[in-house]
Structures are given as structure tokens and as C-alpha cells.
Amino acid sequence: MNVLVIGANGQVGRKIVKELADSNHKATAMVRKEEQVDKLKEIGADNVVLANLEEDFSSAFDDVDAVIFAAGSGGSTGADKTMTVDLYGSIKAVDYAMDKGVKRFVQLSSVGSANPDEQEDKIKHYMVAKGVADRHLQQTDLDYTIVRPGPLSNDEAKGEIKISHEFPDIGDGSIPRADVAHILVDVLDRNNTYRKAFEVIEGEKEVGEVLETV
Amino acid sequence: MNVLVIGANGQVGRKIVKELADSNHKATAMVRKEEQVDKLKEIGADNVVLANLEEDFSSAFDDVDAVIFAAGSGGSTGADKTMTVDLYGSIKAVDYAMDKGVKRFVQLSSVGSANPDEQEDKIKHYMVAKGVADRHLQQTDLDYTIVRPGPLSNDEAKGEIKISHEFPDIGDGSIPRADVAHILVDVLDRNNTYRKAFEVIEGEKEVGEVLETV
Numbered sequence: 001m002n003v004l005v006i007g008a009n010g011q012v013g014r015k016i017v018k019e020l021a022d023s024n025h026k027a028t029a030m031v032r033k034e035e036q037v038d039k040l041k042e043i044g045a046d047n048v049v050l051a052n053l054e055e056d057f058s059s060a061f062d063d064v065d066a067v068i069f070a071a072g073s074g075g076s077t078g079a080d081k082t083m084t085v086d087l088y089g090s091i092k093a094v095d096y097a098m099d100k101g102v103k104r105f106v107q108l109s110s111v112g113s114a115n116p117d118e119q120e121d122k123i124k125h126y127m128v129a130k131g132v133a134d135r136h137l138q139q140t141d142l143d144y145t146i147v148r149p150g151p152l153s154n155d156e157a158k159g160e161i162k163i164s165h166e167f168p169d170i171g172d173g174s175i176p177r178a179d180v181a182h183i184l185v186d187v188l189d190r191n192n193t194y195r196k197a198f199e200v201i202e203g204e205k206e207v208g209e210v211l212e213t214v
Numbered sequence: 215m216n217v218l219v220i221g222a223n224g225q226v227g228r229k230i231v232k233e234l235a236d237s238n239h240k241a242t243a244m245v246r247k248e249e250q251v252d253k254l255k256e257i258g259a260d261n262v263v264l265a266n267l268e269e270d271f272s273s274a275f276d277d278v279d280a281v282i283f284a285a286g287s288g289g290s291t292g293a294d295k296t297m298t299v300d301l302y303g304s305i306k307a308v309d310y311a312m313d314k315g316v317k318r319f320v321q322l323s324s325v326g327s328a329n330p331d332e333q334e335d336k337i338k339h340y341m342v343a344k345g346v347a348d349r350h351l352q353q354t355d356l357d358y359t360i361v362r363p364g365p366l367s368n369d370e371a372k373g374e375i376k377i378s379h380e381f382p383d384i385g386d387g388s389i390p391r392a393d394v395a396h397i398l399v400d401v402l403d404r405n406n407t408y409r410k411a412f413e414v415i416e417g418e419k420e421v422g423e424v425l426e427t428v
Contacts, residue, residue: 054338055331079293080339087297088330088342116302117269124268125294128302132346139353 001104001188002026004064006053006093007071008045009036012108012152015181016068017043023185030060053089058096066104068184069093082129090133098140106184109134109148111199114167134197145187145214146197149175157182161210162203165196173201186211215318215402216240218278220267220307221285222259223250226322226366229395230282231257237399244274267303272310280318282398283307296343304347312354320398323348323362325413328381348411359401359428360411363389371396375424376417379410387415400425 003020007013008029020027021044029045031037037048051057053071061067071089073081090107097105112119113130130148137144150173157178164170183200186207187193193214203210217234221227222243234241235258243259245251251262265271267285275281285303287295304321311319326333327344351358364387371392378384397414400421401407407428417424 079297083293083297083301083339083342084330087346091346116298125297128297132301132305132350136346 001065002028002046002063003066003068003185003188004028004030004049004060004102005045006030006060006067006069006089007108008040008048009033010070010072010074011154012177012181012184013070014040014043015178016070016184017045019181019185020044025066025185025188028060028064030057053092054084057092058099061096061100061102064100064102066106066188067093067097067102068106068108068188070108070184079125082126086126087129087133091136094137094140094142097142103143104188105137105142105144106187107134107137107144107146108180108184109146109197111148111150111170111201113148114197138195138197143194145193147180147183147187148197148199149180150199150201151175152177152180158202159207160203160205161200161207162205163210163214164199165214167199170199170201173203175200175202179207182207183211187214190214215279216242216260216277217280217282217399217402218242218244218263218274218316219259220244220274220281220283220303221322222254222262223247224284224286224288225368226391226395226398227284228254228257229392230284230398231259233395233399234258239280239399239402242274242278244271267306268298271306272313275310275314275316278314278316280320280402281307281311281316282320282322282402284322284398286322293339296340300340301343301347305350308351308354308356311356317357318402319351319356319358320401321348321351321358321360322394322398323360323411325362325364325384325415327362328411352409352411357408359407361394361397361401362411362413363394364413364415365389366391366394372416373421374417374419375414375421376419377424377428378413379428381413384413384415387417389414389416393421396421397425401428404428
């Protein structure tokens with residue numbers, strides 16, 4: 001499949017592109033700035049499209065078979081960008097996917113997004129953004145998978161995880177970005193993950209084995 | 215009807231409560247602080263319920279026949295509150311209305327919310343919040359009316375307005391808060407406004423005459 005990676009220049013995004021380069025899929029990396037193009041090609045992107053999540057980016061969906069949405073405004077910008085990028089960027093991406101007949105949609109979300117009101121004040125708005133975006137996706141007829149990792153670390157990939165479908169009971173625990181990127185790519189071909197959302201943290205069971213049980 | 219006014223202590227909210235007091239409806243004013251209760255009763259609220267939009271406020275929907283959502287975090291707080299109050303507060307209110315069988319839902323939105331990407335950067339996140347909240351409401355089977363006024367003024371009520379269903383073509387023009395409050399109450403009984411959204415600014419035609427054409 002030709003997989004559009006939205007947020008390809010992010011910390012998880014780059015790892016996703018690398019994972020795709022090592023898989024039987026092709027990566028189309030969507031980035032905002034011209035100067036990011038070469039870097040993404042170096043990492044292994046087959047195509048790089050220039051587009052801005054805060055504008056119309058529907059053209060990025062041409063000739064695409066699947067989408068991985070991994071964009072986030074990050075911690076250095078304000079809640080206004082969480083609204084326009086994390087929330088509205090995802091909503092528009094889902095709308096474009098429907099318009100262009102791209103059925104497969106994998107979304108990077110977060111532990112806590114299923115119950116924003118129970119989060120601490122500082123991160124509540126972020127959880128609302130992720131949760132409302134997830135819900136929008138869940139109301140479509142797309143073949144979605146929503147992956148909600150715990151706090152992300154820069155540790156080496158462990159390759160062993162623990163998941164939960166019951167919210168919010170996964171408990172404490174972080175997960176390396178490398179494992180998250182691997183999961184987002186690994187689920188692409190797994191029909192059993194269609195129309196499912198799950199939380200995930202580092203655990204004791206091998207990724208492939210766990211993903212079979214989603 | 216017993217009408218729950220969410221955001222009753224706001225600038226438009228208080229005027230809504232006054233309008234309801236002068237109508238054949240009853241006002242149940244939802245406010246956040248104990249010290250606001252007396253003021254709202256003075257204005258004309260039949261009941262006042264204490265509840266917080268950033269928590270579970272479903273109990274406010276008991277014995278209610280209609281809802282007017284007029285809450286906003288205001289200009290003195292950040293975009294994080296726009297997310298948790300303006301957006302998520304509305305989404306939860308709509309969900310509670312559905313859960314409790316309250317069919318009539320009037321939402322105060324804003325000109326520009328139908329096309330957030332075309333707004334200037336400074337207000338874009340606000341328009342996303344309003345637009346996504348409106349869209350959530352429009353996806354339900356509630357008897358909603360979404361009212362999108364232009365910039366609000368504190369002028370005396372003019373009683374004459376101009377509306378548009380085509381976005382974004384209403385053009386420039388503000389509207390007094392008093393007229394907006396009147397419209398939000400006046401549409402309650404008008405079946406022709408069910409499942410409609412319209413922009414409104416000050417105009418040349420009498421409110422009642424215009425609302426018949428929605």
C-alpha cells in the first residue's frame with residue numbers, strides 16, 4: 001500500500017517512515033516545509049508532499065491507499081495550535097480520506113483521550129482534542145485503528161507491549177516511540193484491528209502476538 | 215417549556231434569562247458559582263442549577279424541555295479553556311440532551327465557524343471550537359437550531375436583522391447582544407428553524423418576519 005504519513009517530520013513520524021521503508025508498503029511523507037523534504041527522502045520516504053495541516057491538504061490524499069495520522073503541534077506551541085493541528089487537522093484528514101475513498105486510517109492518539117474530564121487540568125485540553133478527533137473518526141465508516149499509547153519515551157524499542165480496550169484501566173507505564181511507530185505500521189494489514197481503539201504501554205508480550213488479540 | 219440556559223451568567227446568557235422571564239417559557243439557569251445564584255433569580259430565572267462545564271453536568275438536564283447553549287470561556291482565558299468549555303462543554307451538553315431525551319437544542323455559535331480555515335490566525339482556534347461543536351450537534355437527530363451572529367455589540371436591541379444560510383456570504387456587520395438573546399429565545403417554538411444553521415447580523419427587517427423564513 002501507498003501510505004500517507006501525516007506529521008512525518010515529527011519524532012514518531014520519522015520512525016514511521018523508516019518502518020514503512022523496511023516494510024512491503026510505500027511511504028508518502030507529508031511535511032510542511034521544503035527544507036524537510038530531503039531529510040524524509042533520506043530516511044526512506046518514496047514520496048514527499050508539501051502541505052499544511054492548517055490549510056486545505058486534500059491533494060496529499062491522491063493515489064493513497066492508507067493514512068497514518070501522527071501529527072501533533074507539540075509542547076512548544078499553545079493550545080490554539082492543539083485545536084487547529086491536533087484536532088482540526090485530524091478531522092480534515094478523516095474527511096479527505098472519506099472524500100477520496102481511502103478506507104484505511106490509522107490514528108495516533110493518547111491514553112486518556114477516552115475520558116478527558118478525568119485528566120489533570122494541565123493536559124485536559126489536549127485530551128479533549130485527541131478524544132474529539134478519535135470520536136469523529138469512529139463515527140465514519142472508515143476502516144480505522146486508533147492507537148492510544150501511554151507517555152512516550154526515547155528508549156530503544158523493546159518489542160513487548162500490553163494493551164487494553166477498557167478505558168481507563170491500562171495503568172501506569174510508558175512506551176518507546178520506536179515501539180509506537182512499529183505498531184502503527186504493523187496494524188496496517190491486520191483486519192482484526194479495523195474499527196478498534198486500544199491503549200498500549202510497554203509490557204511483557206511480543207508486539208505481533210498482542211496485536212493478534214486486538 | 216422549561217429551558218435550561220447553559221452559560222446563564224455570561225453577557226448574552228443573562229439577557230436570555232430575562233427574555234425567558236418575559237416569555238411563556240421557564241428559565242433554568244446553569245451557573246458555576248454559588249454567588250451567582252441570587253443574581254440570576256433576580257433577573258428572572260425560575261430555577262438555578264450549580265454545575266461546572268468542565269465536569270459532569272448531566273444532572274442539570276433533569277426535567278428540562280429545551281436547551282439554549284450560550285456558554286463561552288471568554289476572551290480573558292486561554293485557548294485551553296476554549297477547548298474544554300466552548301467545544302467540549304457543547305459536545306457534552308448535546309450528549310446529555312440525547313441521553314435524557316431533551317429534543318430541542320438551540321446553540322449560540324458564531325459567524326465564521328462554518329469555515330475556520332478562512333479565518334485570521336488569531337481567531338482560527340475559536341472558530342474550530344465553534345465549528346466542530348456545531349458539526350457534532352448537526353450529526354445528532356436533535357431538533358437543533360444553530361445561530362451564528364456576527365461580532366456582538368452592547369448596543370440597544372434594534373429588532374431588525376439580516377440572515378444567511380449560505381456560508382460565508384452574510385458580509386460585514388455586527389449585532390447587539392440583546393437581539394441575539396431575543397433570537398435564541400424566539401426560535402424555541404419555531405418548527406421551521408429545526409435542523410437549521412444560519413448567520414445573522416443587524417439588518418433592515420423585523421426579527422419575527424425574518425425568522426419565519428429560516
